[in-house]
Amino acid sequence: MYTQAMDIPDPAQPAPATPDLADPAQLARFEAVLSGGGRIEAQDWMPAAYRKTLLRQISQHAHSEIVGMLPEGNWISRAPSLKRKAILIAKVQDEGGHGLYLYGAAETLGARRADLIDALLAGRAKYSSIFNYPTLGWADVGVIGWLVDGAAIMNQIPLCRCSYGPYARAMIRICKEESFHQRQGYEALLVMMRGTGAQRRMVQDAVDRWWWKCLAMFGPPDADSEHGAQSMRWGIKRMGNDELRQKFIDATVPQAQILGVTLPDPQLKWNDERGHYDHGPIDWEEFRSTLAGDGPCNRERIATRAEAHENGRWVREAALAHARKQQQRAQGAGT
Numbered sequence: 333m334y335t336q337a338m339d340i341p342d343p344a345q346p347a348p349a350t351p352d353l354a355d356p357a358q359l360a361r362f363e364a365v366l367s368g369g370g371r372i373e374a375q376d377w378m379p380a381a382y383r384k385t386l387l388r389q390i391s392q393h394a395h396s397e398i399v400g401m402l403p404e405g406n407w408i409s410r411a412p413s414l415k416r417k418a419i420l421i422a423k424v425q426d427e428g429g430h431g432l433y434l435y436g437a438a439e440t441l442g443a444r445r446a447d448l449i450d451a452l453l454a455g456r457a458k459y460s461s462i463f464n465y466p467t468l469g470w471a472d473v474g475v476i477g478w479l480v481d482g483a484a485i486m487n488q489i490p491l492c493r494c495s496y497g498p499y500a501r502a503m504i505r506i507c508k509e510e511s512f513h514q515r516q517g518y519e520a521l522l523v524m525m526r527g528t529g530a531q532r533r534m535v536q537d538a539v540d541r542w543w544w545k546c547l548a549m550f551g552p553p554d555a556d557s558e559h560g561a562q563s564m565r566w567g568i569k570r571m572g573n574d575e576l577r578q579k580f581i582d583a584t585v586p587q588a589q590i591l592g593v594t595l596p597d598p599q600l601k602w603n604d605e606r607g608h609y610d611h612g613p614i615d616w617e618e619f620r621s622t623l624a625g626d627g628p629c630n631r632e633r634i635a636t637r638a639e640a641h642e643n644g645r646w647v648r649e650a651a652l653a654h655a656r657k658q659q660q661r662a663q664g665a666g667t
C-alpha cells in the first residue's frame with residue numbers, strides 16, 4: 333500500500349483506542365508539539381476529536397479526488413487533438429493517484445479504505461460540491477483546470493503545513509501536480525481565446541457557469557464554518573475559508589483580464605481601502621442543496637463510481653488471492 337506515513341498501523345489490529353479523557357501528560361505533549369510548529373505522526377497519541385476531524389477532512393478530500401476524475405474523464409474520448417487527449421489522460425490519472433495518497437493518509441489514522449468507500453457509495457460521505465456540475469463542452473475542461481484546480485491549489489498549499497505529518501506530506505506532492513493541471517487548463521483556454529468567435533463564446537459560457545461554484549468550493553463563510561476555528565487551533569487548517577476565497581479572487585481577476593474573459597459578477601471591484609477585490613453574494617442555498625444530494629449530477633456521479641467499484645471487484649479479489657498465496661509460500665519456506 334502506498335502511504336505517506338513514517339509507519340502505519342497493522343490492519344489486522346483494531347484502531348488504537350484513544351481515550352476521550354486525555355492523560356494530562358499526553359495532552360501536554362500533543363499541545364507542545366502543535367505550539368512548537370511540529371508534526372503529529374501516525375503512532376503519536378492524539379485526542380479522539382483531532383483524529384476524527386482529520387479522518388473526516390482527509391476522507392472527504394480523497395473522495396473528491398476520485399469523484400473529480402469523472403467530469404473531465406467524460407471528455408477523454410472527445411478531446412480535440414492527440415496532444416490534448418494525452419494531457420487530459422495524464423491529469424485524470426493524477427487525480428486518481430491523489431485519491432490513493434489520501435486514502436493512504438486516512439488509513440494511517442486507523443480507518444479501513446473499504447469502509448470509507450462504502451460510506452461514499454452509500455451517500456453517507458461528502459465530497460467537493462464542485463464535482464456535481466456537468467461539463468457541457470470542451471472549454472469546460474480548460475476552465476476546470478484553470479479555476480477548479482486553481483481554487484484547489486489555493487486551498488491546499490496551506491495544507492502542506494498541516495500539523496498531521498502523513499496528510500502534510502501527501503499534500504506537497506499533490507500541490508506540485510495540481511500546479512501542472514492549472515497551467516494546462518489556462519494554456520488550453522489561451523489557445524481557444526486566440527481562435528474563432530465561437531471558441532471565445534464557448535470559453536466565456538464555461539467561465540459563467542463555473543465561477544460561482546468555484547467560490548463555493550472554499551466552504552461556508554467563516555461565521556458558518558462548523559469546524560473551521562477548531563481546525564485552525566489544531567493547525568490542520570492554516571487559513572480560514574473566507575481568507576482563501578479572497579486570495580483566490582485576487583489572484584484570478586488579473587488572469588481573467590489577460591485571457592480576455594469577463595468574470596460573471598457585476599459587483600467585482602477593486603477596493604483600495606481593503607486592498608482586495610469586493611465581490612457579490614454567493615448562493616449558499618444552492619451550495620447546501622448540492623451538499624444534500626440535489627445538485628445536477630450527484631446521483632450520476634455516485635452511480636458511476638459504484639459501477640467502477642463493482643467492475644474492479646475481480647482485481648481486488650485477485651490481488652488478495654495473490655497476497656494470500658505469497659504469504660502461504662513464505663510460511664512454507666520458513667518451516
Ligand code: FAQ
Binds near residue numbers: 388460484487488549
Ligand atoms: N463541498 O466547517 P466547514 C480538487 C462541508 S480537491 C462539499 O467549513 P471544514 C482537486 C464540510 O465538509 C477538492 N462539502 O468544514 C481536483 C462540513 O461538512 P461535515 C476538495 C463542503 O472541513 C481538481 C461542512 O460543509 N478539497 O478539487 C464544502 O473546516 C480538479 C461545514 O464546513 C478538499 O477537500 C464543499 N465545497 O472546511 C480533482 C481540501 N465546503 O464534514 C479533480 C481539504 C465545506 O461537517 C479535478 N478540505 N463543506 O459533514 C478542506 O480544506 C476543508 O475540509 C474545507 C471545508 C475547506 C473543504
